[in-house]
Amino acid sequence: MDSLDLGDVVLHYADTGPRDAPAVVFANSLGTDFRLWDAIVPHLPAGLRVIRYDKRGHGLSTCPPAPYTMGALIHDAERLLEALGVRDCVFVGLSIGGMIAQGLAAKRLDLVRAVVLSNTAPKIGTRAMWEERIAMVESQGLSAMSDTIMTRWFSKDFRESPQVAPWKRMVETTPPAGYAGCSAAIAGSDFYASTAKLRLPALVIAGSEDGSTPPDLVQELAGLIPGAHYALIRGAGHLPCVEKPAEFAGHLNDFLRAIGHLDTKQ
16 A cells, blocks of 8 residues: 655555556545545556545545645645656546546646546535535434435445445445545535636546436536547446446546557557
8 A cells, every 4th residue: 555645634545557657547536435446447458557546534545624625635636646757647537536637637737638527527516515414424424424325326226236335334434524525625616617628638427327416417517628528327326437347447448549548459
């Protein structure tokens, strides 16, 4: 396990593959750690540098006091990539990870050459909605919310299978301050103006059963970025990389080939 001490936070990350290879960086969703991508990694072609990390307040990264700002989350990603010597990466972000991707691409095109925005939007929910969730986390804990979160995250078939149990447990063991801190960051974020100015290759992925960022909202995001490719994964909810990993990886690999980010013979 690797960690990077940034002073105000220690980030836990995994960095695999040749250090001089094209880099793909993965940022996870609210209430998950970088194991979110475990089922994707085996489907990736050889010869990539694959970086996954736990954002602040999640997984094995440290949990500074809440609230957080989106600027701080973007700066964390920026500092991680700089410390690892990464440039021109493809940044893959899901939900809040996709918001981090939008903000990082708008700020540092030297670090990011393309984005994959999964189950996300320029703005997610309302400030009042997030403040209500923050209050509930602080007063009742995440166990009181986990069933509702599973309903928003997964298709009915997945929720009724034993496979849902680890994800429910992952939410319930997320530090409350980490969940509340990142919720505050989402509440204060609106990327409509900056994302509409992005001019880089983009793949935008939605799940047909997503109760958190419905397909119409995700497709609206795709419409903001000229030339963005939109892919709908049917039968999957908010975390299609969990429910349909082979299909998700197929879209990702096709995108990497299309933009020349890996050997086309792979």
